[in-house]
Amino acid sequence: MKKFLDLFLAFARVGVMTFGGGYAMIPILEREIVDKHGWATSEELMDYYAVGQCTPGVIAVNTATFIGQKLYGTLGGIVATLGVVFPSVLIISVIAGILTNFADIPAVQHAFAGIRVCVCVLIFNAVTKLWKKAVTDKASLVLCLLVFVLSVFLDLSPVLFVVLCAAAGIFFTKVGLRGK
């Protein structure tokens, strides 16, 4: 029982210390998982992280499941995942509860109007960063622009785009358009 508690607490700490997720998480995982507990090597961590990035879902959760399952099987994977999301549920519920009560105050509304501008810029920066990794040739450029234009102007579910693009990726690779 104690080993699961340790696993839960270790990943809860990772959850608390991860601001924003993504690459920010790597040094924290290194410290908590590799240095402190010796649960995985740095190389294994990079492998998990790489696969976590290219499987559906939140990368932090995917990595947690990987390490938990490696240590103590299926239950370990579940416990590690619950650990990593636990702080979020607690902190966000408190903040959301407070904000709901203050949302009508003009100063709060002005603050959020300012914040929305910042969110635009942050999303734009995220897009340009991902763009460099994703758009590597003509076929991926066409795919990206097509998805962007269609999803701005048509009210289609993102699920449809995801399924079609996975198929398109396989098709482009098979007919030899990839990398040109």
Next chain:
Amino acid sequence: MLYLRLFYEFFKTGLFAVGGGMATLPFLYDMADSTGWFTYGQLADMVAVSESTPGPIGVNMATYVGFTAGGIPGAVVATLGLVTPSVIIILLIARVLKSFRQNQYVDAAFYGLRPCSVGLIAAAGVLVLKLALFNTELFQASGVLTDLFNFKAIILAVVLLICTRYVNKLKSLHPIVFIAASALIGVLFAF
């Protein structure tokens, strides 16, 4: 019934959002349209709170949306819904990790999925952009072209863009710094 729907919607998001936290954004916009649990404006605020609080962004946003739709039980159900597909998929892949990474079909599918994620996130960004920098409703009512632009917001956006991308001393700062500064500017200049 609400909780079942919450679980289903977030299960779907967790299953199809590839590429980390921001990749959940297009699914949340779709959810705002189809369920009416929250508005586009609220969603933009949730992104800001999720970026400024501890925890992975995707998980924070799921918790926030869940809380808005159904209180604390909603927050828990939405978060569990989001992580369930991940847990199932990773537990399956963990057994065949090596061959999964080297499989040519998996590799080819992700070659198509990566640009798809970028396109979807960019399209979600356009929705925030419309809300933050333009007064679409005011323009439709008055028909005066200058009413369309929210000049204060556009100036702030340009300044932020320069600071976060080109000023070496500033661009390595955590996003929370820019979010806090924007909140302060919003209050001071009555955005």
